[in-house]
Amino acid sequence: MNARDTDNTAPIPVSRDAGDDPRVAAADARADTVDAALPHDPGALPHTAAPPARAQGRSQPHESARAQVAGGATYVDDLPEVRGTLQAAPILSTVAHGRLCGIDTTAALAMPGVREVLLADDIPGDKLLAAFGHDEPVFAFGTVQHIGQVVGLVVADTVMQARRAARAVVLDIEPLPAVLDPRTAHAAQSYVLPPVTVQRGDAHGAMPRAAHRLQGTLEVGGQEHFYLEGQVAYALPLEQNQWWIHSSTQHPGEVQHWVAHALGVDNHAVRVECRRLGGGFGGKETQAGHLAVWAALAAKKTGHPVKLRLDRDDDFLVTGKRHPFAYDWDVGFDATGRITALDLTMLVNCGFSADLSGPVADRAVFHADNGYYLSDVTIRSYRCKTNTQSHTAFRGFGGPQGVIVIEAILGDIARHLGLDALDVRYRNLYGTAERNVTHYQMQVEDNILQPLLSKLEQDAGYRRRQEAISIWNAAQPVLKRGLAVTPVKFGISFTATLFNQAGALVHVYTDGSVQVNHGGTEMGQGLNTKVAQIVADELGVPFARVLVTAADTGKVPNASATAASSGTDLNGRAAQYAARNVRDNIASFVCGLDGCGAGEISFADGNVVSPTTTRRFDDVVGMAYANRIQLWSDGFYRTPKIHYDKTTLTGRPFYYFAYGAAATEVAIDTLTGESRVLRVDILHDVGRSINPALDIGQIEGGFVQGMGWLTTEQLVWNDKGLLTTHAPSTYKIPATGDIPAHFKVELWHEPNREDNVFGSKAVGEPPFMLAISVYEALRNAVAAARPGGGPVRLEAPATPENVLRALGGL
Numbered sequence: 001m002n003a004r005d006t007d008n009t010a011p012i013p014v015s016r017d018a019g020d021d022p023r024v025a026a027a028d029a030r031a032d033t034v035d036a037a038l039p040h041d042p043g044a045l046p047h048t049a050a051p052p053a054r055a056q057g058r059s060q061p062h063e064s065a066r067a068q069v070a071g072g073a074t075y076v077d078d079l080p081e082v083r084g085t086l087q088a089a090p091i092l093s094t095v096a097h098g099r100l101c102g103i104d105t106t107a108a109l110a111m112p113g114v115r116e117v118l119l120a121d122d123i124p125g126d127k128l129l130a131a132f133g134h135d136e137p138v139f140a141f142g143t144v145q146h147i148g149q150v151v152g153l154v155v156a157d158t159v160m161q162a163r164r165a166a167r168a169v170v171l172d173i174e175p176l177p178a179v180l181d182p183r184t185a186h187a188a189q190s191y192v193l194p195p196v197t198v199q200r201g202d203a204h205g206a207m208p209r210a211a212h213r214l215q216g217t218l219e220v221g222g223q224e225h226f227y228l229e230g231q232v233a234y235a236l237p238l239e240q241n242q243w244w245i246h247s248s249t250q251h252p253g254e255v256q257h258w259v260a261h262a263l264g265v266d267n268h269a270v271r272v273e274c275r276r277l278g279g280g281f282g283g284k285e286t287q288a289g290h291l292a293v294w295a296a297l298a299a300k301k302t303g304h305p306v307k308l309r310l311d312r313d314d315d316f317l318v319t320g321k322r323h324p325f326a327y328d329w330d331v332g333f334d335a336t337g338r339i340t341a342l343d344l345t346m347l348v349n350c351g352f353s354a355d356l357s358g359p360v361a362d363r364a365v366f367h368a369d370n371g372y373y374l375s376d377v378t379i380r381s382y383r384c385k386t387n388t389q390s391h392t393a394f395r396g397f398g399g400p401q402g403v404i405v406i407e408a409i410l411g412d413i414a415r416h417l418g419l420d421a422l423d424v425r426y427r428n429l430y431g432t433a434e435r436n437v438t439h440y441q442m443q444v445e446d447n448i449l450q451p452l453l454s455k456l457e458q459d460a461g462y463r464r465r466q467e468a469i470s471i472w473n474a475a476q477p478v479l480k481r482g483l484a485v486t487p488v489k490f491g492i493s494f495t496a497t498l499f500n501q502a503g504a505l506v507h508v509y510t511d512g513s514v515q516v517n518h519g520g521t522e523m524g525q526g527l528n529t530k531v532a533q534i535v536a537d538e539l540g541v542p543f544a545r546v547l548v549t550a551a552d553t554g555k556v557p558n559a560s561a562t563a564a565s566s567g568t569d570l571n572g573r574a575a576q577y578a579a580r581n582v583r584d585n586i587a588s589f590v591c592g593l594d595g596c597g598a599g600e601i602s603f604a605d606g607n608v609v610s611p612t613t614t615r616r617f618d619d620v621v622g623m624a625y626a627n628r629i630q631l632w633s634d635g636f637y638r639t640p641k642i643h644y645d646k647t648t649l650t651g652r653p654f655y656y657f658a659y660g661a662a663a664t665e666v667a668i669d670t671l672t673g674e675s676r677v678l679r680v681d682i683l684h685d686v687g688r689s690i691n692p693a694l695d696i697g698q699i700e701g702g703f704v705q706g707m708g709w710l711t712t713e714q715l716v717w718n719d720k721g722l723l724t725t726h727a728p729s730t731y732k733i734p735a736t737g738d739i740p741a742h743f744k745v746e747l748w749h750e751p752n753r754e755d756n757v758f759g760s761k762a763v764g765e766p767p768f769m770l771a772i773s774v775y776e777a778l779r780n781a782v783a784a785a786r787p788g789g790g791p792v793r794l795e796a797p798a799t800p801e802n803v804l805r806a807l808g809g810l
Helices: 022-037 065-070 159-168 180-185 201-208 252-263 288-302 312-318 355-370 397-415 421-428 449-459 461-477 526-540 566-595 617-626 692-713 764-786 800-807
Strands: 012-014 086-092 098-104 114-119 150-156 169-176 197-202 210-222 232-237 243-247 271-274 305-309 325-333 339-349 377-384 479-492 501-508 512-517 546-548 602-604 607-609 614-616 633-636 643-645 651-652 656-671 675-684 742-747
Touching: 012 288, 012 643, 022 169, 022 201, 086 159, 086 288, 086 312, 098 150, 114 159, 114 288, 150 159, 150 243, 150 288, 150 614, 180 325, 180 339, 180 377, 197 355, 201 325, 201 377, 210 397, 210 479, 232 288, 243 252, 243 288, 252 271, 252 288, 288 305, 288 461, 325 397, 325 461, 339 355, 339 397, 355 377, 355 397, 397 421, 397 479, 421 479, 449 461, 449 479, 449 656, 449 675, 461 479, 461 633, 461 656, 479 764, 501 526, 501 566, 501 764, 512 526, 512 566, 526 546, 526 566, 566 602, 566 607, 566 633, 656 764, 675 692, 692 742, 692 764
Parallel strands: 086 305, 243 271, 339 377, 512 546, 675 742
Antiparallel strands: 012 742, 086 150, 098 169, 114 150, 197 377, 210 325, 232 243, 232 305, 325 339, 479 656, 501 512, 501 633, 602 607, 607 614, 643 651, 656 675
């Protein structure tokens, strides 16, 4: 496929009711036109009068949708339990920081149904998890580091027996001083990892020469993953010290490694399987490994299968969140709003251990430019250690925390100069050859933000609506409105280069049906559906003939996490290569039958076509098997072009960028601080969509989740270090009533300019940052309610209390 060929047809407008919208059908039909226009696509048929039907480019239904709606899709806790299965529950620290002087399990062991209590001394392998930083204990010993840290497990016959007994364990903890916020940690130089500085030019020297200068601070909270399926693992001991682990995980390979490390066995003795997750959002990238290790250790000690499922309250207390950030910044700019110098400090609240805080903080540094050229810039990132849960991956992986600060700075610049914020954003965009290199030395080769923003500005009626909002705000004393347009430029690839690889297996059976296995995990995003579409087209068979099976370390080893928005990019291409190997074997066989070249054989519409004969794919497969032709193969893919020096944070960490923009209108009540999102218009770049309905669903879901992060989802720790918002009664994710009546999503028309599978682009994480337009619109509404203008300091999330504080009412 020549992915640089540009499709200049109109964008695809899609409403929120995408499944029923005729415009989605138009997007699907348009795939045929695009197929015919592309001069070359690996595996494509020669041009014919009637182009073959393709699975890619159409809104195929999610492969598990019917089963999920009917209750027939199984998750870990739905699996039939093996006879003798026991249940486990965690023993949690009640102190944020202290010396663990003793553990009294007498009362717990005397309770009905209780079989065992596991503590740190029961670990046969390393007492520390096999995490990157090697700084987190499997069970707390010596000290406790946060309220909710797991000290041990109770194993009992039933779930409720285990949970009641866990609460009966008495912990003797001598309290120590606790650090609970990143600014205090920074002042004490308490870090989980060394600080990092990235700079270009001379921000210190350029700052005094700037025509204008502003300083500011910003506080942005974390976010609970709130996956529908909580953390769960089921560990089954097998013969000869082998283990079978069912885990709700985004990273089966890491679970395998962690369990083997804790049990003191080789990786090959541990098999990890995951058919699907009920949501992950990054919260099951590393932290699912904890559950699996704990369950496996309990199974080791008792000799029985053990299941461990956290209830929602414990899940909140035990697991990490999106990293809260605090910022200090100093910016110089000219009279048009163009930034000429930026000095930015990021204080990252990492919790008590490193987990993934290093790469999360790095990505925040990478995305502190968003779509804007920074000529003279210094960014300092401090990875602060606090006595809270160890924060972890979350959709965007630090990108949102980088994007929001530069957007807030640009919003303040516009208010300071009395300019329209969109014009200030245009002024700072990457552009000419002199202004298309990032602060980490990657050239921006595929920039489409200028035309994309212009298109959205026109379609959303931005200028006209700004005038109308100004008239409204002048006339209304209580309700104020705000409108903002913000873009996103998001780098696609794991910043740790070694993870940008994937493997897959494709099996063609003698009846012509196809089975695919790859290293990615299905968590509702439709990865398996897209992979099936790719394989169906590669073999020229109907989509319904392809089945994608559970992620399994016994089939595809050493797989990377399904994260970084790269699940389809990596696993889809690996599966395509595996299918291509099988197709080539069949083509060689057919060319021997018909006396032609293998390149003259085509696969489409369930047929295998040579210059002389058309045969059903199923018949050819049967003939090939009878002639001992290999009908299965593996495939492997490694992302090209990327390189990255992690010591200097320079290079090309990303294969390409995904782009998008959102125009959001909000209203605030200046008496109560309450707010509402009134209208959202999105234009987003997914390249050449493999499945428009799935991509639109990801855009909508990502935006709403981002909206929750910035408006309602507030994590509150009290002065003792207890997370007080640890249930749905106190932690509020967006509900159906929060969705705006006007919610329009439109897809940008251009294929990926890099040679990615089908010309597509990643879609999981980039739309999340479109919701920063909500935050900026809220700040504009606050500014309209305050006389005299000036910077608007609005902490995120913009709860009613924080909006009132920004208005000066609290």
